Amino acid sequence: xSERVSxxxxxxxxxxxxxxxxxxxxxxxGHNFAADRAxxxxxxxxxxxxxxxxxxxxxxxxxxVLFMIDGGIRQFLDLGSGIPTVGNxxxxxxxxxxxxxxxxxxxxxxxxxxxxxxxxxxxxxxxVQEDMTRxxxxxxxxxxxxxIDFSQPVGVLTAGVFHFVPPQADPNAIVAAYRDAxxxxxxxxxxxxxxxxxxxxxxxxxxxxxxxxxxxxxxxxSEIEALFDxxxxxxxxxxxxxxxxxxxxxxxxxxxxxxxxAVGRKV
Amino acid sequence: MHAxxxxxxxxxxxxxxxxxxxxSLRALPESPESVARRLVSLHATGPxxxxxxxxxxxxxxxLPVLARLSSAYAHAMRLDAFDQQEQIKVAxxxxxxxxxxxxxxxxxxxxxxxxxxxxxxxxxxxxGRCVEANDTLAEIVGLDSxxxxxxxxxRDFYHPEDLAALGASYRKVSEGHVDRFRDQRKLIRADxxxxxxxxxxSVLRDADGRPTxxxxxxxxxxxxxxxxxxxxxQLLHDSLTGLSNxxxxxxxxxxxxxxxxxxxxxxxxxxxxxxxxxxxxxxxDKLLKIVAHRLGELAAAKDAxxxxxxxxxxxxxxxxxNVTSTIEEIQEALGEPTFVDDxxxxxxxxxxxxxxxxxxxxxxxxxxxxxxxxxxxxxRGKRQWALHDPHDDAxxxxxxxxxxSMPGAWEHGEVEIVYxxxxxxxxxxVLGAVARLHWDxxxxxxxxxxxxSTGLSLPIGRWLLREACVQAARWVEEFGDGAPTLHxxxxxxxxxxxxxxxxxxxxxxxxxxxxxxxxxxxxxxxVLAGDDNALVLHDSGVVTxxxxxxxxxxxxxxxTEVPVRSVITRAPAPRPDSPLHxxxxxxxxxxxxxxVRFGVDEVHTPEDAEHWRRAGADGVIGLLPALPAAExxxxxxxxxxxxxxxx
Numbered sequence: 001x002s003e004r005v006s007x008x009x010x011x012x013x014x015x016x017x018x019x020x021x022x023x024x025x026x027x028x029x030g031h032n033f034a035a036d037r038a039x040x041x042x043x044x045x046x047x048x049x050x051x052x053x054x055x056x057x058x059x060x061x062x063x064x065v066l067f068m069i070d071g072g073i074r075q076f077l078d079l080g081s082g083i084p085t086v087g088n089x090x091x092x093x094x095x096x097x098x099x100x101x102x103x104x105x106x107x108x109x110x111x112x113x114x115x116x117x118x119x120x121x122x123x124x125x126x127x128v129q130e131d132m133t134r135x136x137x138x139x140x141x142x143x144x145x146x147x148i149d150f151s152q153p154v155g156v157l158t159a160g161v162f163h164f165v166p167p168q169a170d171p172n173a174i175v176a177a178y179r180d181a182x183x184x185x186x187x188x189x190x191x192x193x194x195x196x197x198x199x200x201x202x203x204x205x206x207x208x209x210x211x212x213x214x215x216x217x218x219x220x221x222s223e224i225e226a227l228f229d230x231x232x233x234x235x236x237x238x239x240x241x242x243x244x245x246x247x248x249x250x251x252x253x254x255x256x257x258x259x260x261x262a263v264g265r266k267v
Numbered sequence: 268m269h270a271x272x273x274x275x276x277x278x279x280x281x282x283x284x285x286x287x288x289x290x291s292l293r294a295l296p297e298s299p300e301s302v303a304r305r306l307v308s309l310h311a312t313g314p315x316x317x318x319x320x321x322x323x324x325x326x327x328x329x330l331p332v333l334a335r336l337s338s339a340y341a342h343a344m345r346l347d348a349f350d351q352q353e354q355i356k357v358a359x360x361x362x363x364x365x366x367x368x369x370x371x372x373x374x375x376x377x378x379x380x381x382x383x384x385x386x387x388x389x390x391x392x393x394x395g396r397c398v399e400a401n402d403t404l405a406e407i408v409g410l411d412s413x414x415x416x417x418x419x420x421x422r423d424f425y426h427p428e429d430l431a432a433l434g435a436s437y438r439k440v441s442e443g444h445v446d447r448f449r450d451q452r453k454l455i456r457a458d459x460x461x462x463x464x465x466x467x468x469s470v471l472r473d474a475d476g477r478p479t480x481x482x483x484x485x486x487x488x489x490x491x492x493x494x495x496x497x498x499x500x501q502l503l504h505d506s507l508t509g510l511s512n513x514x515x516x517x518x519x520x521x522x523x524x525x526x527x528x529x530x531x532x533x534x535x536x537x538x539x540x541x542x543x544x545x546x547x548x549x550x551x552d553k554l555l556k557i558v559a560h561r562l563g564e565l566a567a568a569k570d571a572x573x574x575x576x577x578x579x580x581x582x583x584x585x586x587x588x589n590v591t592s593t594i595e596e597i598q599e600a601l602g603e604p605t606f607v608d609d610x611x612x613x614x615x616x617x618x619x620x621x622x623x624x625x626x627x628x629x630x631x632x633x634x635x636x637x638x639x640x641x642x643x644x645x646x647r648g649k650r651q652w653a654l655h656d657p658h659d660d661a662x663x664x665x666x667x668x669x670x671x672s673m674p675g676a677w678e679h680g681e682v683e684i685v686y687x688x689x690x691x692x693x694x695x696x697v698l699g700a701v702a703r704l705h706w707d708x709x710x711x712x713x714x715x716x717x718x719x720s721t722g723l724s725l726p727i728g729r730w731l732l733r734e735a736c737v738q739a740a741r742w743v744e745e746f747g748d749g750a751p752t753l754h755x756x757x758x759x760x761x762x763x764x765x766x767x768x769x770x771x772x773x774x775x776x777x778x779x780x781x782x783x784x785x786x787x788x789x790x791x792x793x794v795l796a797g798d799d800n801a802l803v804l805h806d807s808g809v810v811t812x813x814x815x816x817x818x819x820x821x822x823x824x825x826x827t828e829v830p831v832r833s834v835i836t837r838a839p840a841p842r843p844d845s846p847l848h849x850x851x852x853x854x855x856x857x858x859x860x861x862x863v864r865f866g867v868d869e870v871h872t873p874e875d876a877e878h879w880r881r882a883g884a885d886g887v888i889g890l891l892p893a894l895p896a897a898e899x900x901x902x903x904x905x906x907x908x909x910x911x912x913x914x
Binding site: 027028029030031032033051052054055058059062086087091092109110112113114116117247248251252 | 269273275276278280281310312313314347348350351352354355357358359361362365366
């Protein structure tokens with residue numbers, strides 16, 4: 001057969017930049033290629049504060065995970081986990097309690113292969129290759145992994161993910177599907193770009209990303225609030241990342257954080 | 268510390284970072300290299316991390332220490348970057364391997380589908396050359412294996428007449444006007460035999476969306492193939508009751524016909540539609556299952572064959588037995604009340620029976636006979652049965668057989684024209700001759716009725732008109748005034764034929780027969796239906812009559828509107844002692860009152876003729892047998908020549 005049949009997935013193309021590797025680069029990681037770094041440079045021109053934004057977002061994820069562990073969560077579903085970069089969820093969580101189980105979800109070939117490498121020897125963490133905007137498939141794969149018990153509370157993490165989900169994909173319905181699959185007492189963490197902070201820079205970022213494989217959709221605070229339907233927002237609600245339960249008095253400028261963060265508890 | 272954490276993300280708590288930095292500070296004078304490695308492993312690796320570190324440390328530490336720190340930091344960063352690049356490369360290799368593996372699996376899956384499909388599949392390039400075909404297609408077109416098709420032109424297998432149309436359809440698909448097309452065509456097999464197939468054609472595109480190949484799926488829908496498949500698929504049972512279906516029953520009946528005598532029962536549930544409509548289809552279905560079950564037990568006890576042959580109809584074939592007692596058993600089995608969804612239902616059936624059919628009968632014939640008998644039984648009411656009457660059926664079938672052979676007979680000249688005299692009842696004179704058809708032993712009317720049932724009545728009627736006119740003209744030529752006037756009685760179809768008037772005129776023109784020598788009797792139904800042939804013929808100078816008169820009000824009304832010379836009826840002769848005599852007299856008087864003469868067909872005896880005369884009728888047909896033209900000519904010649912005594 002010389003023909004490629006349509007059900008064959010696209011091959012790996014390192015010539016096209018990916019948002020996951022861009023994020024890795026902004027965080028100071030080396031898991032990226034020239035194309036990713038070129039995109040990052042344009043991103044930095046539009047938003048010079050991008051490295052700080054990435055760092056603050058990553059730090060929020062860490063605090064959110066630890067907060068949930070304090071709240072009794074022992075299993076996490078990390079949606080759109082990307083390239084395993086510095087301070088991964090399973091590392092943070094298992095340092096607090098080695099029994100914590102983590103299922104990473106990502107769709108991108110390299111991110112998945114890379115995660116598999118990292119997780120090879122960890123029986124309590126795995127990655128499933130699914131599109132987080134298709135909750136049914138994700139939930140089935142998570143169940144099949146044997147790591148998540150959906151009768152027990154789950155920590156659902158969507159750090160820096162929903163700004164890649166277009167409005168027509170109906171993000172509220174996507175969240176609702178995950179919400180309905182987990183018992184009450186479960187937590188949802190969301191961080192996502194917003195045009196409420198630094199609108200000009202944000203518009204520039206949207207422009208830069210428009211032509212990439214991962215166009216971005218910033219959301220307002222009220223749009224983000226809508227994602228938490230069925231959840232009770234924990235203090236301090238929806239705030240710029242550095243203001244979400246900082247460990248010590250925050251010294252970063254919240255107006256330049258670019259990203260809103262929030263955690264809710266399913267009622 | 269804050270200066271450092273703002274340059275890079277260090278995934279540790281505040282206290283942990285503080286502790287790590289304090290430890291580093293203590294170790295710095297001794298081993299700046301270990302501090303550098305520690306900073307890198309902490310991930311204090313932002314673009315500005317080293318700068319702020321030096322800025323913080325430079326007041327307190329000597330340049331050589333800071334130089335060693337910087338150099339070691341750069342080296343550790345380099346190694347760290349190598350590690351990460353190594354990792355990402357391995358990840359990429361793995362991802363590629365997985366994609367290739369998926370590709371291999373899906374190719375294997377595709378190959379399996381391709382090889383084992385029941386459909387013929389062929390991939391052709393845009394010129395129609397076969398790139399790959401499966402064995403199923405090879406089988407359909409009569410080749411040994413799919414490989415035999417490779418590099419051949421698929422169009423070689425299309426019928427030459429289909430090439431243009433199919434070519435256009437293929438182009439439509441490759442040009443993207445349609446995603447695919449379906450068609451039903453004939454392929455020409457390698458051995459030249461045609462095979463009917465169903466085609467579905469779609470297009471394959473390359474990564475840039477350009478069409479590169481066509482995929483043609485071919486399903487063999489020739490009868491033999493379908494039969495084979497239907498047998499393969501065990502389509503022999505009724506899904507609701509699990510009983511044999513009609514087809515299966517027929518094949519079993521066929522097999523049993525060669526053995527001993529059998530009895531065939533065709534059962535129809537009485538008033539099943541009442542159950543279905545009143546209690547719903549679900550209840551109806553449950554009831555059918557119960558009926559099937561009870562009949563099944565009975566069939567098992569009798570070693571009989573049972574099938575569901577229609578919605579509420581079953582067929583039972585037994586070794587020839589006592590029909591009445593079997594029917595009683597059937598009624599008994601079904602009569603016991605059945606509770607379905609809380610409704611108590613007692614059932615009965617009507618039965619058509621074919622007992623001990625002759626060995627040469629086919630299964631289909633028997634089923635038809637049993638069905639006919641069932642219809643008879645149903646017509647009589649519920650719980651009835653009827654035995655198939657072979658004589659009745661033979662008559663009907665004989666007629667069909669005859670009708671079927673009529674066209675051939677006519678073509679071979681077996682249908683003759685004969686002439687029957689028309690007598691004037693008052694003067695006893697012959698008024699004319701009616702031209703009639705004669706075939707086998709059949710009368711004119713039977714022949715015409717048969718012709719009607721085969722669609723032959725129009726051509727035969729025209730033929731009769733023309734031939735009779737030719738003959739009548741000859742008689743006029745030969746015998747002058749002594750020649751008989753020609754009477755033609757037309758069938759219903761010809762009577763209302765649009766071309767009738769033209770046909771008559773042409774016949775008169777071509778033969779030279781004077782119009783007044785022709786009388787045409789039209790079927791009265793055509794005039795009742797408003798056809799104006801009678802009027803137009805009258806205007807053309809042809810005298811007309813209406814045949815098939817029965818004395819109805821509408822018919823009498825027509826007589827006041829249409830200028831006809833006479834009516835012709837067929838009825839038993841009104842004997843003077845019959846109460847009808849007076850009524851007939853009155854009717855004939857009425858007809859006369861319209862200035863119309865009254866004729867009677869099929870009067871065969873002088874007594875009947877006399878009865879009619881006394882009732883007032885004017886003429887009769889049938890007193891003397893109809894004769895072929897030659898014999899009539901002879902008679903006319905005898906009458907015209909001077910009698911021997913007189914000479």
